[in-house]
Amino acid sequence: MRRSRHIDRRVPCYVLAGRVFDELSNLVTHPLNAVLMPACARARADRAELHRLILGLYRAARLVAFPAFLGMAVLAPYLVVPLFGDKWEPAVPAIQIMMLAGLRSATGSFTVAILRGVGRSELPLQLFALGCLLHLLLIPSFAQWGIAGIAWAMVG
Numbered sequence: 001m002r003r004s005r006h007i008d009r010r011v012p013c014y015v016l017a018g019r020v021f022d023e024l025s026n027l028v029t030h031p032l033n034a035v036l037m038p039a040c041a042r043a044r045a046d047r048a049e050l051h052r053l054i055l056g057l058y059r060a061a062r063l064v065a066f067p068a069f070l071g072m073a074v075l076a077p078y079l080v081v082p083l084f085g086d087k088w089e090p091a092v093p094a095i096q097i098m099m100l101a102g103l104r105s106a107t108g109s110f111t112v113a114i115l116r117g118v119g120r121s122e123l124p125l126q127l128f129a130l131g132c133l134l135h136l137l138l139i140p141s142f143a144q145w146g147i148a149g150i151a152w153a154m155v156g
Helices: 002-028 030-043 045-086 093-110 110-117 122-153
Strands: none
Touching: 002 030, 002 045, 002 093, 002 122, 030 045, 030 110, 045 093, 045 110, 093 110, 093 122, 110 122
């Protein structure tokens, strides 16, 4: 019984880490993502324009997202306890790890919008299935390291 209470305390910390990641992603990458699919659909006939559009968007995302996610990773130890309280301190490593995932998602989140914009809407489903399979393989292996291990599995 003692082990289950220990796990129960970690679950909210992992949820907090996921929530911080989601909110920062919503602020940083989603506004760019909202304009990408229609822009790709308009430029799909002109490969040079499509290429220029995608590269420009990736540069803009890196310019905004990389400092935001890295900044949150650095600031998490100083913000979590004052904002949420001492019981949330175990969430700090998971938040920091998930912010590293934000570096990937800053540009990786555009993949679905680009594929849909150029008419390849079947590929995002295949990518999603591959990601689910990867999580099924990684999560049990990394779970032994607690919420930080689960966060690393999610990064993978």
